Amino acid sequence: MKKIFFLIGFLCSIAINAQSLGYNDLGVLFSEDESNGTARYRGMSGAFGALGGDLSSMDINPAGAAVFLKSEFSFSLNFRNQNISSDYYNTLNSVEEDFTNLSQAGAVFVFKNSNSRWNNTAISFNYSISRDFDNNWVANGNSDFPTFIYDDDYTDDGDSTNDILYLNSDDQNFRNFTNGTNDKFTFSVASQYDDNLYIGAAITFQDISFYQAVTLQENNNDGNGNSIQGNLFEELFVVGNGISFNLGVISKASDNLRLGLSYKSPTWYEMNEEFRDENGVNGLDYSLRAPSKLTGSIAYVFNKNGLISLDYSTRNYNNINIFSSVDFSDVNQGFSTDLKNASELRFGAEIRSKEFSFRGGYHYQKSPYKNALSSDHLKGYSLGLGYNFGNIKFDLSYEDANRTDVYDFYPQYPEINPTELNFDTSKITASLVFNI
Amino acid sequence: MKVFYLSKIKQLNFSALIIILIGFTSCGTYQGAYSDDDGIYTTRDRNISSDTNSNQDDNYFAQKLEEYQNIDNGDLITDVDGYSYQDQNGVYESNDSNYENSPWGYSNDVTININSNRGFGSFGNPFWNNGFNNWGFNNWGFNNWGYNSWGFNGWGFNGWGFNGWGYGNRWNNGFYGFNNFNNGRFFGQPFGNNHYYRNYDSYGKRTAYNSRNNTTKRRVSSIANRRNSTISSKTNSTKRSTYNNSTRTRSVNKNTQRTPTRRVQNTNRTNTNRSRTDSGSSTRRSTPTRTRSSSTTTRRSSTPRSSSSKSRRVN
Numbered sequence: 001m002k003k004i005f006f007l008i009g010f011l012c013s014i015a016i017n018a019q020s021l022g023y024n025d026l027g028v029l030f031s032e033d034e035s036n037g038t039a040r041y042r043g044m045s046g047a048f049g050a051l052g053g054d055l056s057s058m059d060i061n062p063a064g065a066a067v068f069l070k071s072e073f074s075f076s077l078n079f080r081n082q083n084i085s086s087d088y089y090n091t092l093n094s095v096e097e098d099f100t101n102l103s104q105a106g107a108v109f110v111f112k113n114s115n116s117r118w119n120n121t122a123i124s125f126n127y128s129i130s131r132d133f134d135n136n137w138v139a140n141g142n143s144d145f146p147t148f149i150y151d152d153d154y155t156d157d158g159d160s161t162n163d164i165l166y167l168n169s170d171d172q173n174f175r176n177f178t179n180g181t182n183d184k185f186t187f188s189v190a191s192q193y194d195d196n197l198y199i200g201a202a203i204t205f206q207d208i209s210f211y212q213a214v215t216l217q218e219n220n221n222d223g224n225g226n227s228i229q230g231n232l233f234e235e236l237f238v239v240g241n242g243i244s245f246n247l248g249v250i251s252k253a254s255d256n257l258r259l260g261l262s263y264k265s266p267t268w269y270e271m272n273e274e275f276r277d278e279n280g281v282n283g284l285d286y287s288l289r290a291p292s293k294l295t296g297s298i299a300y301v302f303n304k305n306g307l308i309s310l311d312y313s314t315r316n317y318n319n320i321n322i323f324s325s326v327d328f329s330d331v332n333q334g335f336s337t338d339l340k341n342a343s344e345l346r347f348g349a350e351i352r353s354k355e356f357s358f359r360g361g362y363h364y365q366k367s368p369y370k371n372a373l374s375s376d377h378l379k380g381y382s383l384g385l386g387y388n389f390g391n392i393k394f395d396l397s398y399e400d401a402n403r404t405d406v407y408d409f410y411p412q413y414p415e416i417n418p419t420e421l422n423f424d425t426s427k428i429t430a431s432l433v434f435n436i
Numbered sequence: 437m438k439v440f441y442l443s444k445i446k447q448l449n450f451s452a453l454i455i456i457l458i459g460f461t462s463c464g465t466y467q468g469a470y471s472d473d474d475g476i477y478t479t480r481d482r483n484i485s486s487d488t489n490s491n492q493d494d495n496y497f498a499q500k501l502e503e504y505q506n507i508d509n510g511d512l513i514t515d516v517d518g519y520s521y522q523d524q525n526g527v528y529e530s531n532d533s534n535y536e537n538s539p540w541g542y543s544n545d546v547t548i549n550i551n552s553n554r555g556f557g558s559f560g561n562p563f564w565n566n567g568f569n570n571w572g573f574n575n576w577g578f579n580n581w582g583y584n585s586w587g588f589n590g591w592g593f594n595g596w597g598f599n600g601w602g603y604g605n606r607w608n609n610g611f612y613g614f615n616n617f618n619n620g621r622f623f624g625q626p627f628g629n630n631h632y633y634r635n636y637d638s639y640g641k642r643t644a645y646n647s648r649n650n651t652t653k654r655r656v657s658s659i660a661n662r663r664n665s666t667i668s669s670k671t672n673s674t675k676r677s678t679y680n681n682s683t684r685t686r687s688v689n690k691n692t693q694r695t696p697t698r699r700v701q702n703t704n705r706t707n708t709n710r711s712r713t714d715s716g717s718s719t720r721r722s723t724p725t726r727t728r729s730s731s732t733t734t735r736r737s738s739t740p741r742s743s744s745s746k747s748r749r750v751n
Contacts, residue, residue, distance in 0.1 A: 280637030411645030
């Protein structure tokens with residue numbers, strides 16, 4: 001009996017663990033694109049690969065810069081309502097928060113050259129938030145599986161008979177707080193060749209700041225009125241910057257039919273992380289390669305009355321890779337075994353009536369995890385409205401998206417289920433476009 | 437309260453930019469009527485515009501030229517050659533040799549310091565060594581302008597935005613209720629200002645787990661589906677039921693399966709790559725993390741928390 005108690009005590013002193021995100025999760029998090037942008041772009045769920053003519057469309061296909069007829073500036077403000085509900089052993093929790101961001105700002109300058117067959121050249125700069133990490137969720141419940149069960153103060157006296165074991169689980173509370181953004185700066189140049197061909201190239205700089213704080217609290221009792229509480233807190237701070245390039249082409253197959261094709265190279269990031277727990281501060285520098293992306297697009301324009309547009313993108317998340325002076329082969333193995341090629345579908349439509357434009361769209365993005373449930377794939381729709389004042393245009397969009405996820409805050413214990421998460425995101429984007 | 441301070445600053449900048457741009461736009465030509473300048477719907481027709489407008493332009497300039505040619509000397513409004521004045525001081529000399537300081541940009545001794553400490557070529561990725569150090573990242577893009585000097589370290593992130601001003605406050609105020617949770621033990625510590633310059637206690641890969649790597653864990657179903665299903669079908673399908681013995685034996689079984697993996701790996705403690713930590717400011721070592729409130733009081737009932745759904749809105 002004594003022996004067993006001592007064994008328990010020894011193991012429990014290092015047992016309790018809340019977990020910040022692992023490297024595989026971070027690799028996916030920093031690779032995925034949430035696609036913020038102008039309100040016109042968002043109102044059509046981002047289906048702009050074959051259309052161009054919008055500052056955010058250069059994030060997909062840089063050839064779209066040459067579609068502009070005039071130079072312009074645009075700015076977008078984004079209001080996000082985020083509802084994250086968790087389910088941990090049938091205890092439901094939900095946290096709702098609002099966030100406001102300057103989600104897009106950019107300019108395009110158009111140079112007309114009627115003497116050359118390259119008759120319309122445009123350079124553009126666009127800033128947008130590739131991903132907003134601001135989120136907060138809580139989970140609590142009772143797994144009925146205590147892990148912090150032994151108060152090892154009682155071992156100091158060398159007498160095990162008065163030791164207390166806390167074998168009854170009261171509850172576990174977990175909080176996850178994340179903050180930061182993945183910012184994207186895209187410089188692109190594009191030109192129109194004759195009337196029906198647009199070719200463009202872009203270079204994109206990305207800037208990551210990510211912060212995560214997790215707390216785990218576990219309450220157990222011994223059945224005789226004694227209770228024990230274990231607390232654990234971890235912080236993770238990751239900063240990094242990355243670069244990628246982008247090539248694209250748009251063709252006017254006929255007066256009304258547009259075809260687009262674009263390739264986005266892998267993004268090479270340099271990351272630095274600081275991790276803080278009871279052992280102090282741990283630092284690490286590493287390089288992260290996010291996978292490339294291929295997008296094919298088709299759009300049909302109904303003369304001046306409206307259009308429909310479709311984008312299909314594919315990205316192989318197996319190709320995420322981490323290089324460091326430290327051995328990351330297990331992590332890289334995880335990327336190739338747990339992830340897959342994930343596709344994305346965007347559909348958008350616009351109807352125009354004089355100064356007014358009415359828009360709608362649908363968006364479907366597959367989860368890169370092989371063991372993803374069907375609910376883990378992001379599904380969202382969008383609505384939009386635009387008004388053209390002449391030199392100023394005002395656009396408004398609303399979108400709603402939903403996906404589920406899973407988070408395991410007892411990763412070492414196969415006996416304990418992870419918590420199920422449901423992300424419900426509503427966004428309103430307002431944009432002003434200024435002709436110059 | 438909900439909106440972040442950082443966001444408020446962004447909103448301020450945003451409104452200022454809008455005002456500036458409205459100013460820019462109003463300086464341009466006024467276009468009262470709606471015109472279709474959308475490149476998606478409208479194609480530029482180069483031939484028509486050059487044919488119709490160029491004739492007018494030619495006529496206009498020809499006419500003006502004719503007017504100017506008809507002006508004779510007596511009609512000149514301002515004769516520059518006829519202007520002169522006596523300088524009272526008389527010391528002004530237009531001698532270029534007095535100007536020892538060349539205009540900015542013409543001098544030979546302008547030195548541009550390139551900060552490439554956190555270089556992109558240091559990790560053996562061939563991409564960085566071929567050209568991006570010279571142009572893209574270090575000289576121009578990231579270090580001097582974007583990342584280190586202006587954006588992140590000097591102004592945006594550490595000095596002003598994130599740590600010094602935005603972040604620390606929120607934690608210390610218990611904005612998200614973490615203080616109550618932890619008795620202020622962790623969050624109360626100043627987290628921000630010297631974040632970038634403190635020395636690490638260790639360097640290397642942290643022990644980290646991923647949400648989905650543990651193949652022994654099966655997700656029961658999605659939340660949406662689970663809400664519709666009955667409770668009994670959910671709970672009994674998990675592994676917990678195999679541990680339905682007496683409490684004490686259950687723990688023993690559990691512990692034999694447990695692998696004590698929880699150690700931060702200190703093996704790679706070489707601080708070679710971190711050239712940025714130049715200040716020897718406080719090497720903070722956090723206190724042991726586990727706060728244990730062991731008491732003999734019966735403040736906690738042993739019944740599990742009710743499993744009814746609970747939603748609240750965090751303000």
